[in-house]
Amino acid sequence: MKPIEEIKELAQEFIDGRDRSMRLVGKIENILISEFLDADLYEKLTEAVSLYRPGEGLPYYSEQDMKEALEGALGIGPNS
Numbered sequence: 001m002k003p004i005e006e007i008k009e010l011a012q013e014f015i016d017g018r019d020r021s022m023r024l025v026g027k028i029e030n031i032l033i034s035e036f037l038d039a040d041l042y043e044k045l046t047e048a049v050s051l052y053r054p055g056e057g058l059p060y061y062s063e064q065d066m067k068e069a070l071e072g073a074l075g076i077g078p079n080s
Contacts, residue, residue, distance in 0.1 A: 041074075
């Protein structure tokens with residue numbers, strides 16, 4: 001599977017609510033670092049994945065914040 005397809009698959013799991021774990025977001029972060037370090041996708045998602053801490057409040061990203069970041073960066077979700 002191509003890295004972009006893998007990220008989209010993982011992101012869809014998060015967006016659909018099937019898995020909103022730190023582990024899943026960590027997988028997305030690892031792919032971003034290993035495959036997209038010099039790409040716009042890395043720039044769009046790096047802050048969100050590094051600050052994702054559900055239930056912690058500001059300055060961290062909530063589940064909803066992370067969902068919106070993934071939808072916007074990958075062009076998936078209800079508004080795409």
